[in-house]
Amino acid sequence: MQEKVTPRILPGFQELLPGEQIRFNQMYDTIRSVYESFGFLPLDTPVIELSEVLLAKAGGETEKQIYRFQKGENDLSLRFDLTVPLARYVAAHYNDLVFPFKRYQMSKVFRGERPQKGRFREFYQCDIDIIGGEELDLLYDAEIPAIIHQVFLKLGIGKFTIRINNRKILGGFFGSLGLSDKIEQILRILDKMEKIGRDSVLAELIRSGVPEEKTSAILDFISIGGTNEQILSSLRGMAAADEQFREGVEELAAVTDGMRLFGMPEDSFRIDLTIARGLDYYTGTVYETQIDAHPEFGSVCSGGRYDNLTGYYTDKKLPGIGISIGLTRLFSQLLACGLIVPEASSTAKVLVIPMDRASVPFAAAAATDFRDAGIATDVYYGDGGMKKKMKYAGKCGVPYTAIVGEAEAASRTVALKDMRDGTQQAVSVEKAVEILKNSER
Amino acid sequence: MQEKVTPRILPGFQELLPGEQIRFNQMYDTIRSVYESFGFLPLDTPVIELSEVLLAKAGGETEKQIYRFQKGENDLSLRFDLTVPLARYVAAHYNDLVFPFKRYQMSKVFRGERPQKGRFREFYQCDIDIIGGEELDLLYDAEIPAIIHQVFLKLGIGKFTIRINNRKILGGFFGSLGLSDKIEQILRILDKMEKIGRDSVLAELIRSGVPEEKTSAILDFISIGGTNEQILSSLRGMAAADEQFREGVEELAAVTDGMRLFGMPEDSFRIDLTIARGLDYYTGTVYETQIDAHPEFGSVCSGGRYDNLTGYYTDKKLPGIGISIGLTRLFSQLLACGLIVPEASSTAKVLVIPMDRASVPFAAAAATDFRDAGIATDVYYGDGGMKKKMKYAGKCGVPYTAIVGEAEAASRTVALKDMRDGTQQAVSVEKAVEILKNSER
Numbered sequence: 001m002q003e004k005v006t007p008r009i010l011p012g013f014q015e016l017l018p019g020e021q022i023r024f025n026q027m028y029d030t031i032r033s034v035y036e037s038f039g040f041l042p043l044d045t046p047v048i049e050l051s052e053v054l055l056a057k058a059g060g061e062t063e064k065q066i067y068r069f070q071k072g073e074n075d076l077s078l079r080f081d082l083t084v085p086l087a088r089y090v091a092a093h094y095n096d097l098v099f100p101f102k103r104y105q106m107s108k109v110f111r112g113e114r115p116q117k118g119r120f121r122e123f124y125q126c127d128i129d130i131i132g133g134e135e136l137d138l139l140y141d142a143e144i145p146a147i148i149h150q151v152f153l154k155l156g157i158g159k160f161t162i163r164i165n166n167r168k169i170l171g172g173f174f175g176s177l178g179l180s181d182k183i184e185q186i187l188r189i190l191d192k193m194e195k196i197g198r199d200s201v202l203a204e205l206i207r208s209g210v211p212e213e214k215t216s217a218i219l220d221f222i223s224i225g226g227t228n229e230q231i232l233s234s235l236r237g238m239a240a241a242d243e244q245f246r247e248g249v250e251e252l253a254a255v256t257d258g259m260r261l262f263g264m265p266e267d268s269f270r271i272d273l274t275i276a277r278g279l280d281y282y283t284g285t286v287y288e289t290q291i292d293a294h295p296e297f298g299s300v301c302s303g304g305r306y307d308n309l310t311g312y313y314t315d316k317k318l319p320g321i322g323i324s325i326g327l328t329r330l331f332s333q334l335l336a337c338g339l340i341v342p343e344a345s346s347t348a349k350v351l352v353i354p355m356d357r358a359s360v361p362f363a364a365a366a367a368t369d370f371r372d373a374g375i376a377t378d379v380y381y382g383d384g385g386m387k388k389k390m391k392y393a394g395k396c397g398v399p400y401t402a403i404v405g406e407a408e409a410a411s412r413t414v415a416l417k418d419m420r421d422g423t424q425q426a427v428s429v430e431k432a433v434e435i436l437k438n439s440e441r
Numbered sequence: 442m443q444e445k446v447t448p449r450i451l452p453g454f455q456e457l458l459p460g461e462q463i464r465f466n467q468m469y470d471t472i473r474s475v476y477e478s479f480g481f482l483p484l485d486t487p488v489i490e491l492s493e494v495l496l497a498k499a500g501g502e503t504e505k506q507i508y509r510f511q512k513g514e515n516d517l518s519l520r521f522d523l524t525v526p527l528a529r530y531v532a533a534h535y536n537d538l539v540f541p542f543k544r545y546q547m548s549k550v551f552r553g554e555r556p557q558k559g560r561f562r563e564f565y566q567c568d569i570d571i572i573g574g575e576e577l578d579l580l581y582d583a584e585i586p587a588i589i590h591q592v593f594l595k596l597g598i599g600k601f602t603i604r605i606n607n608r609k610i611l612g613g614f615f616g617s618l619g620l621s622d623k624i625e626q627i628l629r630i631l632d633k634m635e636k637i638g639r640d641s642v643l644a645e646l647i648r649s650g651v652p653e654e655k656t657s658a659i660l661d662f663i664s665i666g667g668t669n670e671q672i673l674s675s676l677r678g679m680a681a682a683d684e685q686f687r688e689g690v691e692e693l694a695a696v697t698d699g700m701r702l703f704g705m706p707e708d709s710f711r712i713d714l715t716i717a718r719g720l721d722y723y724t725g726t727v728y729e730t731q732i733d734a735h736p737e738f739g740s741v742c743s744g745g746r747y748d749n750l751t752g753y754y755t756d757k758k759l760p761g762i763g764i765s766i767g768l769t770r771l772f773s774q775l776l777a778c779g780l781i782v783p784e785a786s787s788t789a790k791v792l793v794i795p796m797d798r799a800s801v802p803f804a805a806a807a808a809t810d811f812r813d814a815g816i817a818t819d820v821y822y823g824d825g826g827m828k829k830k831m832k833y834a835g836k837c838g839v840p841y842t843a844i845v846g847e848a849e850a851a852s853r854t855v856a857l858k859d860m861r862d863g864t865q866q867a868v869s870v871e872k873a874v875e876i877l878k879n880s881e882r
Binding site for chain 2: 004005006007008009010013014015016017018021022024025036037038039040041042043044045046047048049050052053056067068069070071072074076078087088089091092093096097098100102103108110112121122132135136137139140143150261262263310312313314315345346347348351360361364368371374376377378379380381382383392395396398
């Protein structure tokens with residue numbers, strides 16, 4: 001007997017059981033259908049790209065995480081996000097595209113980081129971006145959250161809030177304090193407010209090099225609260241505001257107006273001045289999304305506006321706005337907290353069971369009729385007794401079985417059994433089609 | 442100005458323009474929906490696996506083609522097919538699965554071969570397999586081609602023929618001649634019959650080590666022709682037949698009977714004694730599929746029956762049957778010969794165009810109504826004159842535009858324009874919904 005290899009996969013890789021995979025695919029399909037309902041075009045870029053092209057911009061953390069290797073003479077890398085491939089694609093196919101170019105891509109990306117809870121090395125990102133040919137109207141900044149609003153409504157995983165800010169507000173405010181180079185560091189400290197309290201935050205700010213006389217302005221700024229309109233009004237009233245700051249405030253006002261126009265209820269979004277997004281290319285509107293009952297998930301959908309998507313590949317200056325759902329992570333979180341319960345593992349609505357060989361022809365014909373009516377249908381062709389066959393039906397969790405024996409074949413009927421309540425009725429194939437089509441399961 | 446990187450991808454990788462991608466996705470969705478209509482369960486295994494696990498069985502060509510690399514302490518490989526990951530999955534999750542286990546996986550696989558016309562280094566395989574827990578009824582060998590028949594009917598790319606054979610017939614026949622170890626070599630030579638003629642084939646057979654006195658039996662065997670029933674009858678009448686041979690013939694007869702039972706017309710399949718399939722694990726039924734008008738495509742869908750899927754991972758002996766469509770290659774062939782014509786690149790059925798800022802609220806409301814009715818809807822939010830906006834509409838190829846100006850907003854109507862014939866009518870949003878829903882495009 002040959003030696004066996006343990007059939008294992010690497011940590012940090014998600015692999016689901018069929019019942020889970022069905023639920024994952026339902027989420028995937030929901031997101032895709034909303035993206036398409038807004039006219040986004042599909043894109044599918046290669047998993048493997050030339051390192052020279054993919055890493056034109058990268059550095060630091062990204063460079064360390066990337067799966068990079070030599071094959072023949074080529075220095076290759078696996079894509080680590082869908083934004084860089086989009087930039088490369090738009091630069092390469094500029095003349096074949098129509099702008100504004102709205103594309104979605106929902107594919108796996110790869111990051112070889114140390115695996116930890118909720119972190120994956122291979123995961124799906126579900127991205128939409130809108131790229132302007134020259135300029136891109138601010139209304140698109142409002143359309144993006146309106147789309148995400150529809151996505152999360154349709155996913156049905158509970159109340160959510162889209163948080164919105166504008167980088168120009170942060171840039172203008174901290175710039176006027178002479179602290180432009182410390183924005184992200186300061187925001188990280190401010191983020192600990194609830195956890196460590198105002199005094200400790202103050203101490204950390206000073207330790208990080210913020211002059212003491214500027215800390216109160218920062219703490220005042222960050223404590224601006226109230227409704228979205230009240231926050232905008234407070235921002236407009238700020239004395240120290242420079243031009244970039246005012247531009248950011250007016251953009252934020254225009255974008256939130258647009259979001260209301262596009263049907264978003266007031267409680268579905270919130271201006272949050274602490275959102276900056278780590279990536280250095282966001283230049284205007286930025287978003288994060290929280291599932292209200294699960295702040296521990298972190299942001300499940302983030303993105304923003306950038307000025308120059310394709311700078312590393314072309315002199316053309318293409319502004320854009322985009323957002324991404326980290327589906328693999330979100331799914332694992334929903335699964336872990338019971339917000340998603342894997343269904344019984346059946347894609348079929350009905351399982352046709354011929355009781356014996358002689359019943360196979362009528363069973364096969366009934367199955368064809370079911371499928372022709374759009375009903376996904378499995379047939380059990382194995383030998384064995386009814387007990388074995390019904391055990392299969394029970395384990396795979398199919399909602400209905402249609403049992404066919406000698407009597408049924410002779411009378412052109414099936415014994416249609418509702419597997420949930422165990423009731424069974426002898427009906428014609430046409431009647432069975434009607435029952436199955438009207439059943440909600 | 443920084444130096445620019447050329448935004449290129451590697452040869453042998455398929456990347457499509459949006460209009461092509463839409464058509465590709467339609468094919469992908471069609472295949473998936475047929476697979477699901479037969480009750481197959483979705484699976485999505487990792488792209489990256491441990492080399493030790495993935496290459497347990499591989500060797501020779503596979504080992505050379507594989508993308509393999511070190512990351513940290515791990516020796517990793519990209520999957521080169523979907524069968525090995527299935528074997529690994531079934532072995533690992535045996536206790537969580539219900540058998541017969543019917544799964545589909547439609548994902549990219551990776552083979553770093555020298556790129557040539559029609560060969561890809563990264564391509565989609567669309568696989569179905571049925572794995573028996575202990576045994577697997579022969580009727581499943583008939584169900585597989587019946588599914589593929591439905592797939593190619595629905596793809597609508599012309600008449601096709603599923604060729605079928607049984608490895609036991611080949612094994613029995615060549616075994617009785619003492620040529621078991623030369624089967625594939627002999628079949629490769631026989632395959633050249635049309636090209637180089639009978640005499641040259643004869644010479645090559647002898648050169649390859651086939652004793653001269655056995656060549657006429659081989660040529661007689663391979664020339665068996667006629668209808669499917671005639672071929673079976675000739676095979677049954679062969680004197681030299683050993684037990685394995687007879688078993689193969691009876692299996693083939695049972696499977697073709699089943700295929701008829703499952704609705705396949707007689708001219709949709711053909712027994713072809715020259716089909717062996719290269720992989721050494723096929724043990725019974727084998728299939729290939731040809732698009733009749735395009736023999737140069739080669740087999741677009743191949744597979745067969747195997748005895749022991751998971752031998753490298755577990756002592757359990759799991760028989761199965763499976764088949765695979767190489768979608769990336771097929772798509773590129775269909776595109777090249779004009780059997781697929783990329784549509785205009787629009788996922789939207791209608792583009793709403795507000796003529797000015799003041800019309801945006803009514804335009805956005807109309808777009809929401811369209812989407813709520815299930816109509817994919819794009820909105821052009823950019824500034825600029827109508828000429829610029831209509832140019833966008835024309836270039837993206839959306840079937841309809843709904844123009845909204847001051848008059849339309851006031852009267853709650855849209856100017857619905859059929860972009861094909863240029864006709865335009867003022868209709869209420871409800872009426873527009875009705876027209877759009879009933880339009881076939």
